[in-house]
Amino acid sequence: MAIATRYKIKFTCGHTEIKDLGTTPPGKRVSKARWMGDTYTCTTCFKAADRKDLDKLNADTLADAEVFGQHHDLPDLEGSDKQLPWATRVRYQLLTDGLDDIGHDSPEAQELITAARTITRCGWWIDYKDADPDEVFEVVTTGAIKAKEQAQNHVASENPF
Template sequence: MAVKTIWPITHSCGHHTERDLSGRAADRRAGFAEWLAKQECTDCWRAAKEGDEQDKAAWLETKRAEEQAESEAWSEQYRMPPLEGTERAVAWGVRCRHQVLAAAYTALVLEGETDEREWEAIEEAARFVTRAGWWIDQRSSEPGDLAELLQAASEADRPTENPHF
């Protein structure tokens, strides 16, 4: 006698289905059918997942709004100039600038050997970088590299003399 291939399953959500388990080895069908019975049916699982995605999207939107408000308040407190770029890039750039400078301050001043006077020079250099894309590009940079990155940004913005004119 052959082991059955169609198994009736009563899922944890209460829905009943019949599953074709012929794709599994005969000696593994009963155990898999038991496991399936402990799970929600496919429709309930999808509905819950969609709900989770909506909850995640709402949570992320709230988190981004909080970060944005905090970054804008920080920018105002420390007299950081407005950034240039698209509306979306400016919002992201403000958050990145805040995160980059806060991480650098923690690493260099609070945990490192940079004194407040040296930090103020770094902070002042940061005020001259107003392109949102630059801050977005630096969001993963190492805190110890910030002074060098700011110097490179300021050199890139300086007009170069062309000896041919």
């Protein structure tokens, strides 16, 4: 007679799932299934709780980003409704990492903030979200120069298409 590897487990959240315990030695499967049920929540509840924690972290970071933006007189970003909170958080994280790297009271710090004020497109900040802290100063100041050039070369058109 074969020893079962799949067990129906009732978790602490009240939901039931079938789990494969084939990697657990046969003599320990029943006790592990009981322990898992007494200790953990089901996969769906675990993911929901993880999503809640991520949403709270994002909301807290966004609140910090808005305070940082007001303190440094940063302009509002331009982009879609989905991009705005993401780019605001990215801008905050990049600038704080850059300021930590170059020093908050250094002459480059003011140059970094001044350059960041000229970059208002959400997509730009999102594109550079993975920049290393030691690259932030160069990336932002170069991006500000390019943003200024694009603004000067922009030709308005009456054509709506």
